[in-house]
Every structure is written in structure tokens, then in C-alpha cells.
Amino acid sequence: xxxxxxxxxxxxxxxxxxxxxxxxxxxxxxxxxxxxxxxxxxxxxxxxxxxxxxxxxxxxxxxxxxxxxxxxxxxxxxxxxxxxxxxxxxxxxxxxxxxxxxxxxxxxxxxxxxxxxxxxxxxxxxxxxxxxxxxxxxxxxxxxxxxxxxxxxxxxxxxxxxxxxxxxxxxxxxxxxxxxxxxxxxxxxxxxxxxxxxxxxxxxxxxxxxxxxxxxxxxxxxxxxxxxxxxxxxx
Amino acid sequence: xxxxxxxxxxxxxxxxxxxxxxxxxxxxxxxxxxxxxxxxxxxxxxxxxxxxxxxxxxxxxxxxxxxxxxxxxxxxxxxxxxxxxxxxxxxxxxxxxxxxxxxxxxxxxxxxxxxxxxxxxxxxxxxxxxxxxxxxxxxxxxxxxxxxxxxxxxxxxxxxxxxxxxxxxxxxxxxxxxxxxxxxxxxxxxxxxxxxxxxxxxxxxxxxxxxxxxxxxxxxxxxxxxxxxxxxxxxxxxxxxxxxx
Numbered sequence: 001x002x003x004x005x006x007x008x009x010x011x012x013x014x015x016x017x018x019x020x021x022x023x024x025x026x027x028x029x030x031x032x033x034x035x036x037x038x039x040x041x042x043x044x045x046x047x048x049x050x051x052x053x054x055x056x057x058x059x060x061x062x063x064x065x066x067x068x069x070x071x072x073x074x075x076x077x078x079x080x081x082x083x084x085x086x087x088x089x090x091x092x093x094x095x096x097x098x099x100x101x102x103x104x105x106x107x108x109x110x111x112x113x114x115x116x117x118x119x120x121x122x123x124x125x126x127x128x129x130x131x132x133x134x135x136x137x138x139x140x141x142x143x144x145x146x147x148x149x150x151x152x153x154x155x156x157x158x159x160x161x162x163x164x165x166x167x168x169x170x171x172x173x174x175x176x177x178x179x180x181x182x183x184x185x186x187x188x189x190x191x192x193x194x195x196x197x198x199x200x201x202x203x204x205x206x207x208x209x210x211x212x213x214x215x216x217x218x219x220x221x222x223x224x225x226x227x228x229x230x231x232x233x234x235x
Numbered sequence: 236x237x238x239x240x241x242x243x244x245x246x247x248x249x250x251x252x253x254x255x256x257x258x259x260x261x262x263x264x265x266x267x268x269x270x271x272x273x274x275x276x277x278x279x280x281x282x283x284x285x286x287x288x289x290x291x292x293x294x295x296x297x298x299x300x301x302x303x304x305x306x307x308x309x310x311x312x313x314x315x316x317x318x319x320x321x322x323x324x325x326x327x328x329x330x331x332x333x334x335x336x337x338x339x340x341x342x343x344x345x346x347x348x349x350x351x352x353x354x355x356x357x358x359x360x361x362x363x364x365x366x367x368x369x370x371x372x373x374x375x376x377x378x379x380x381x382x383x384x385x386x387x388x389x390x391x392x393x394x395x396x397x398x399x400x401x402x403x404x405x406x407x408x409x410x411x412x413x414x415x416x417x418x419x420x421x422x423x424x425x426x427x428x429x430x431x432x433x434x435x436x437x438x439x440x441x442x443x444x445x446x447x448x449x450x451x452x453x454x455x456x457x458x459x460x461x462x463x464x465x466x467x468x469x470x471x472x473x474x475x476x477x478x479x480x
Binding site for chain 2: 013028038085131
């Protein structure tokens, strides 16, 4: 039995369905009932109930592309802030394929404190001093960020930036910006000009704020059309 | 026993005009501190608590982290200007340290701490104005701030106090009743699950009065929960209305 309807906003503890239904997302089972474990939005996807969280933090998992800032340079690698609840580490051998003589070269010549990197999560191992291991070698377009801008939004809204089957990201690409979306809620973009940059910032803010209101893709498209028509992206 | 400056209960009316089973005016807002991951402000009459949640984030120092779950740290604190008479010394008192621990233990059963090993969740509660029932107002504020931060939880924890005044069980003690009443019982309640996470009691209570008090606390918590839901909804519905325009 279902207790919810599509596009309903629900809160922690709210009953979602009996445990014989198929339910996914931010839920837990208590005494034969699925209940929401977070503020969430209900979606029905082919016979499945999905509770999409509307608030929450980033939880790293292997394979994620993330954008981080170097916070410390140590003897054999870098500590990186990736907005995770666990410390992240980029070792030298995962940063470059070249041989680096640590006696002669300073690691700061490769990456220094404050530098931004696009990296992939290689492994999450809680027994390590730095549980999140990053790599720049296993994936495309990874490395130090030399130009462009980094925008933040809530990590739980990242799937909405990409959209179902990539619909949202292809709409956004009409701005002419080169975009890489980090799973940790940081987005790198390089746009043809400041107007496109401004429009992109507004699009991302819109997705962050309005993702629980139906018709998001249409509103984003309207914003982009207004930009392309030469008008200000501000309504 | 100390004599109250005004009678606490006259013909079924309390000193502030309420009926015994009546809450004070409950006001709640969510998302009041933009620096925090989640926040809430809760007022029961003149008692106002502001809560801010940070995390889950990295645990420093690392040796204090736990291998199987997150560490939750709660700090309950009264602002120096929160009291009516003497300025409250801002240094954490024995009482505040104890209430911090009590609040943590009332929140922990509701949070899925095991989903964040080796991490920490920080909860700060500041009493901006104190007029009785501060720990339960703090509990409501803290659980709303945790929900606003998106920390996975089983249910909200709603705090309400019940007390004994002239032998009558009353809901939501104010400062006067707290000082001069015969008993005080703060309760933390998870309204969807129907479970209690906090139950303290002082004073001399008969078994019947205690049973009556638990019932009244649940009724009070359900009323506050309605207000809490409205506050959470408001954050999303305001955006929806703005979009519809």
C-alpha cells in the first residue's frame, strides 16, 4: 500500500509505503513500513517509488568525478577538500604518469595549496588515514583547473543538473559553455563570455532552488532562450 | 517551599491566562542561518532557541572519531542577555554541559549515525531568550536543523515540557511555573513513530499524575509537530509560489 502521491514533498519519518512495495532512495524500514529518512520529493518511476532527497551532503563513492581544492602539500601527495565528511588524498603517483624524484622536485611545482583540481575518486577505505583516495589518471579531462570558474550547488541536486538521460545538461550546453559536473556539487565551466557565464550561474541557482517544482527543464530553457535572444538573463 | 509572587493557578487558569493543557504561542522558522548546513529557530512563548547544524564533516582531532559511526556533538548555551534578572555568565555552566549531553542523547536515537563512520555532526543551540522549557525548545530546534541539513534521520524529535502546579498537570511550563511549581518533566517525542527519546522528571509525582503527564506531553508534541511541518513546508512552498508567478 502506498501512502504518498507523485511530486509530494515529504519529511523525515513520514510513511511512504508498506514494505511489500518497491521503494528506493532516502528511506528506511521500520515495523513493516518504508519511511522517509530525509526531506524528499516523491517520484513514481515505472512501478517504483523513489524518494529523492532535497537536502543532504556529498558521500564519496569510487568512480565519482569531483572538483576539489588543495588544502595541504605533504611529503608524497596532496590533501584535497572535496566537501566530503572524510579526508581526501591525492598521491603523487596518481597525479602524474611521469617519474618524479621527490628528493629534487618540490610537489608545489605540480599543485599548490588553493589550486583547484578535477579528480576521480579511486577508492574509499575507512582504514586509511585519508579514507578517500583521488586520481587524475583514471578518466578523461582530469587535472588542475587552469581557467574558467567553479560554481557550487547542493550535492543532492547534481542529478538534476544532468537530468533524465542528460536532457538538462544538453539544454545547458546551448549556452556555449564547456561544463564538467562534479558529483560533490561543484561545477566547472568555461564560457565564451561574461554574459554566458552570468546566464549559467542563474541556471544553476535555479536548479538548486526550484528542483522540487514541476517544469524545471522548461523554465531553464526559457532562461536560456532569453539569453540567446540577446536580452538580459535577469527576468 | 518558596511562595510564588502571583498565584500559579486560579479557577483552572494559569498565571499567564492559559488553560492547563494549553501550549504557549509556538513560532518556528527553518533555514535562518545561511552559514550553517541546516538551522532553525523555535519559540515557545518568550523562550527562543536558535539551532545550527554543521556536517557530517571531517572529525578533528582524528583520534576522537569512531570507526563505526559519526560522533555527534551538541552544545547548548544560554546567551548572556537571555535571562530576565542577572546577566548570565557566558561561560558554560555545569547545567549547560549537562543539558548538552541530555540533548545529544535525545537526538542520537533519531539519527542514522552509522551512515557516517569517522565523521562528526556538530549541533549548536543558543538560547536567545529564556522563560522556562529551554531544553525542550532546543530539542525541537535541533531536530529541525538536522532535517534542514539533510542528515538522515528516523523522525523529528519534538520536545515539550509538562509540570505539576498546585497538584494539576500542566503543559509547557513558563519560567514562573518552572521556578515555583511542584514538578517538571521534559519529554522528547518522535511523532511519526510514537516513541519517546527523552524523559526526565523531578518533583514528587503520583503514578496517575505521571501517566496523565505523558499523555499530555504527547498531545502537546503533536501540536508542535504540526507547526514544525508547516515551517518545513513553507521553505519549499514559498519557492513554488514564486515560480508560479
